[in-house]
Amino acid sequence: MDAFEAEELQSRMQAGIDLAKRLGAAGARLAFQRTDKIDCGFEAGRLKDTGRKQSLSYGVEVLVEGRKGNTSSNRLQDLETMIERAVTLARVGSIAHFDAYPAPGNPASVKTCSDSTRQLSRERMIEACQQIVDIIKDYDPTLFITCAANRTASENVLVTSGGVIHWAERTHWELGAFVQRTTGTDMLFAGYRRGWCDLNEFYDPALIAQKIVTDLRLGESIAAPVRGKLPVYVPPETVGQLLRPVFMGTNGRNVTKGDSPLAGRLNEPVLASSLTIIDNPHQDYGSGSRIIDNYGIPTEQQTIFEKGRLKRYLYDLDSAGLAGARPTGNNSCAPYSPAILPGTRSSSQLLADIKDGLYVRDLIGFGQSNIINGDFSGNVGLGYRIKDGRIIGRVKNTMIAGNLYHLLKEDVLPSSDTEYQGRYPHLVIDGVSVSAP
Amino acid sequence: MKNRLLEALKKNSADYAEIRVETEENTHLAYRGQEVESAVSSTFSGGMARACVKGGWGMVAFDSLDNLGEHVEEACRCAALVGKEKTDLAEVEPHEEEHPAMLARDPRGIGLDEKLRLIQRYNKIILGAHPSVESSMVSYGDSFRTVYFASTRGHYCMEERPRIYCAFQVTARNGSLVQRTHDSVASAVTYDAVVGLEEKVRQTADRAVALLKAPKVNGGPKTVVLDHRLGGVFVHEAFGHLSEADFLYENPKLRNLMVLGREMGPATLNVVDDGSLDRRIGTLWCDDEGTPTRKTYLIKNGSLAGHLHSLETAAKMDARPTGNARAIGRGYPPVVRMTNTYIENGPVPVKEIFADIEEGIYACDAFGGQTEFEMFTFSAGYGYRIEQGEIGELVRDVVLAGNVFETLKAIDGIANDLEICEGAGGCGKGGQAPLPVTFGAPHIRIRDVIIGGEH
Numbered sequence: 001m002d003a004f005e006a007e008e009l010q011s012r013m014q015a016g017i018d019l020a021k022r023l024g025a026a027g028a029r030l031a032f033q034r035t036d037k038i039d040c041g042f043e044a045g046r047l048k049d050t051g052r053k054q055s056l057s058y059g060v061e062v063l064v065e066g067r068k069g070n071t072s073s074n075r076l077q078d079l080e081t082m083i084e085r086a087v088t089l090a091r092v093g094s095i096a097h098f099d100a101y102p103a104p105g106n107p108a109s110v111k112t113c114s115d116s117t118r119q120l121s122r123e124r125m126i127e128a129c130q131q132i133v134d135i136i137k138d139y140d141p142t143l144f145i146t147c148a149a150n151r152t153a154s155e156n157v158l159v160t161s162g163g164v165i166h167w168a169e170r171t172h173w174e175l176g177a178f179v180q181r182t183t184g185t186d187m188l189f190a191g192y193r194r195g196w197c198d199l200n201e202f203y204d205p206a207l208i209a210q211k212i213v214t215d216l217r218l219g220e221s222i223a224a225p226v227r228g229k230l231p232v233y234v235p236p237e238t239v240g241q242l243l244r245p246v247f248m249g250t251n252g253r254n255v256t257k258g259d260s261p262l263a264g265r266l267n268e269p270v271l272a273s274s275l276t277i278i279d280n281p282h283q284d285y286g287s288g289s290r291i292i293d294n295y296g297i298p299t300e301q302q303t304i305f306e307k308g309r310l311k312r313y314l315y316d317l318d319s320a321g322l323a324g325a326r327p328t329g330n331n332s333c334a335p336y337s338p339a340i341l342p343g344t345r346s347s348s349q350l351l352a353d354i355k356d357g358l359y360v361r362d363l364i365g366f367g368q369s370n371i372i373n374g375d376f377s378g379n380v381g382l383g384y385r386i387k388d389g390r391i392i393g394r395v396k397n398t399m400i401a402g403n404l405y406h407l408l409k410e411d412v413l414p415s416s417d418t419e420y421q422g423r424y425p426h427l428v429i430d431g432v433s434v435s436a437p
Numbered sequence: 438m439k440n441r442l443l444e445a446l447k448k449n450s451a452d453y454a455e456i457r458v459e460t461e462e463n464t465h466l467a468y469r470g471q472e473v474e475s476a477v478s479s480t481f482s483g484g485m486a487r488a489c490v491k492g493g494w495g496m497v498a499f500d501s502l503d504n505l506g507e508h509v510e511e512a513c514r515c516a517a518l519v520g521k522e523k524t525d526l527a528e529v530e531p532h533e534e535e536h537p538a539m540l541a542r543d544p545r546g547i548g549l550d551e552k553l554r555l556i557q558r559y560n561k562i563i564l565g566a567h568p569s570v571e572s573s574m575v576s577y578g579d580s581f582r583t584v585y586f587a588s589t590r591g592h593y594c595m596e597e598r599p600r601i602y603c604a605f606q607v608t609a610r611n612g613s614l615v616q617r618t619h620d621s622v623a624s625a626v627t628y629d630a631v632v633g634l635e636e637k638v639r640q641t642a643d644r645a646v647a648l649l650k651a652p653k654v655n656g657g658p659k660t661v662v663l664d665h666r667l668g669g670v671f672v673h674e675a676f677g678h679l680s681e682a683d684f685l686y687e688n689p690k691l692r693n694l695m696v697l698g699r700e701m702g703p704a705t706l707n708v709v710d711d712g713s714l715d716r717r718i719g720t721l722w723c724d725d726e727g728t729p730t731r732k733t734y735l736i737k738n739g740s741l742a743g744h745l746h747s748l749e750t751a752a753k754m755d756a757r758p759t760g761n762a763r764a765i766g767r768g769y770p771p772v773v774r775m776t777n778t779y780i781e782n783g784p785v786p787v788k789e790i791f792a793d794i795e796e797g798i799y800a801c802d803a804f805g806g807q808t809e810f811e812m813f814t815f816s817a818g819y820g821y822r823i824e825q826g827e828i829g830e831l832v833r834d835v836v837l838a839g840n841v842f843e844t845l846k847a848i849d850g851i852a853n854d855l856e857i858c859e860g861a862g863g864c865g866k867g868g869q870a871p872l873p874v875t876f877g878a879p880h881i882r883i884r885d886v887i888i889g890g891e892h
Contacts (some may be wrong), residue, residue, distance in 0.1 A: 044687035048493065050494075052498070055498070070478075072477070073480045085478050187812075364813070365836070372615055373616065378889070399838050
């Protein structure tokens with residue numbers, strides 16, 4: 001969008017706010033997004049498709065007599081109609097737990113847009129995917145390999161009756177592969193993907209391929225079934241998945257509505273003292289980085305658990321009003337870029353100390369059950385048996401189960417090293433229930 | 438629109454091209470706890486042009502309906518970058534069809550106030566059910582999607598695909614123990630399907646309260662009886678996805694594993710996918726490549742009998758297209774998906790299914806499920822112990838997992854009480870979710886299923 005187009009759009013959105021007010025709204029919020037994405041995909045180790053996706057969408061929210069009405073569309077020519085519809089909807093809409101849209105704050109300065117990512121061409125993405133495929137095929141030419149890359153450039157405009165006029169650009173790339181090995185009725189799946197806003201050293205096809213080959217090598221032999229209460233070694237790629245129930249618990253709306261088991265537990269030791277969990281939306285070029293929320297409220301770097309103690313719930317504007325709390329600038333009351341602070345010992349040292357345990361690389365079906373309570377049960381999609389500090393083979397037909405709040409409160413050790421984004425370390429979680437036939 | 442699509446296709450320079458344009462209107466209302474949580478209305482239009490050159494695909498998603506021919510041209514350019522082999526797509530007889538929706542009671546003619554009163558009534562039932570009911574979520578939604586499709590093969594389809602749904606979730610709490618139950622109803626036929634659900638809502642609330650006192654199920658291998666819904670999720674997740682030929686056609690080892698005629702289960706096991714089943718939410722006249730839908734046996738008399746196909750997978754596996762290439766909406770390419778998938782009735786009266794089980798689990802309802810080909814995990818909403826053939830104590834956190842080949846062979850009882858479930862959720866694959874599907878089964882008994890749980 002050039003400067004002229006941006007100015008024209010902003011003035012059209014400002015006119016939309018004025019229209020909402022003329023129709024009786026006490027306030028209004030308009031958010032516009034335009035995205036341009038190019039991609040390529042490999043199937044069975046061969047280039048299969050390339051494409052482009054251009055999209056435009058906008059959302060309208062109006063406040064009428066203390067209630068909200070929301071509409072959305074991708075037809076800019078219908079903007080005025082959608083505003084009128086939002087005003088009508090507000091008659092039966094949700095109660096707004098705030099009086100007015102907030103005035104502009106002072107957001108942090110965070111880089112989210114990179115020219116090098118914007119210039120990432122389809123041809124270069126095809127080259128990267130081909131390199132990944134070639135490395136994996138060198139290891140085993142019979143593998144079934146899918147590989148994909150994409151590059152997105154987007155523009156967001158937010159205009160509110162509180163005076164917020166915010167325009168932001170963002171770029172992002174993703175590159176990854178997924179491999180399937182079939183031997184009789186035995187199948188092994190291994191995959192790895194990276195993404196970032198800047199096209200830096202993280203864009204590394206060889207490293208992505210090597211991560212997958214490492215998993216394939218570790219899974220070459222099958223270990224005897226393992227059962228009982230065991231320590232589980234969790235790599236950073238799986239840690240984020242395990243934290244989902246915790247962030248459902250710290251969701252301020254869930255807390256206020258009575259859905260969270262963490263309600264009323266501020267400042268209590270909820271997790272092990274080894275765990276400090278923060279939300280850091282201000283990392284330059286971070287995939288989850290963001291400087292304002294959907295209402296224009298500046299986002300914050302914040303500590304959610306400090307040495308295991310619950311320090312805060314996360315609130316968007318409406319949920320904060322409902323709870324009588326201060327909004328933390330978190331859309332949908334969820335963290336943008338959560339991170340666990342690293343521990344003191346390396347992941348290889350932690351692994352070496354495990355006498356008998358399980359390395360869980362991928363869980364199938366985690367999050368499909370009643371996880372808000374912390375109870376989980378998941379099929380180990382890809383996992384390895386650990387014996388005397390060494391990985392001795394892949395486990396099959398194995399499930400792990402437990403209550404995440406109980407497990408993360410006991411003996412949990414984060415590693416000193418983290419994955420490439422610096423967010424998650426490896427974790428060793430003791431006492432996980434493991435079952436197998 | 439037909440003429441605009443056909444005009445746009447004149448820009449084709451590929452071996453094959455198609456263009457799909459969609460419009461959709463959606464309404465969503467929800468209560469959470471005592472208050473209205475959301476009142477949202479949306480309207481979108483857009484589409485996708487696809488082209489195939491020497492076996493390589495170009496795909497262009499667009500929101501603007503201006504200059505449709507340019508999108509076709511760009512898709513052809515993208516495809517030309519890719520293709521190095523031969524375009525191989527199955528033939529389907531050229532046809533032109535228009536299928537307006539035939540709604541018994543159209544939700545678009547019903548006021549917001551009435552829809553809101555309906556879910557308010559359900560919400561009150563939940564909140565008044567018991568002091569331990571902490572919160573509720575009751576939502577109503579309707580969507581009306583119109584799909585226009587044309588291809589260079591001479592196919593043209595227009596189809597309206599309406600959907601109406603109502604979903605309710607109950608949260609009960611006792612100290613730090615939180616239990617959630619849910620249920621939902623969906624229809625492609627009438628608004629009346631979501632009216633009169635008071636008893637179903639009450640049962641959902643009562644179950645959440647009862648689960649607070651229910652013990653966790655113990656882990657380990659057990660004989661399990663699945664109810665209609667969980668049996669349906671099992672056949673969808675554990676087996677249905679494995680039958681989708683886009684996973685198979687370029688993968689010789691997997692093709693060998695899923696070769697037609699392979700014995701999969703007992704001779705009484707028949708599994709079907711039927712996109713032409715009468716006016717269900719998974720039903721459509723033509724798929725998103727313009728192929729008419731039909732009934733396909735995936736397992737017949739215990740043996741593998743068919744796969745689900747797109748034009749490309751059918752050509753490459755020397756099969757007939759089954760009408761299973763589906764896109765979740767504008768901007769997405771069609772991929773091979775299920776429609777209405779179910780296990781047909783077996784020979785056993787339902788009482789006999791439980792009769793000779795000394796110790797087992799009756800697993801009911803589905804929280805969800807996920808599969809990685811042979812491995813599956815799915816969560817029951819709740820369950821009961823079975824002792825000496827009798828259904829006993831309520832238990833919670835019933836998660837089942839296993840290997841589909843072993844589990845299908847371990848089926849040793851199929852009842853004669855098939856029910857097909859139409860709910861608010863849907864199927865996910867390749868970033869396209871939730872796609873409207875139905876699933877169902879009679880009660881089925883399976884030996885030695887791994888139940889997840891603590892020791």
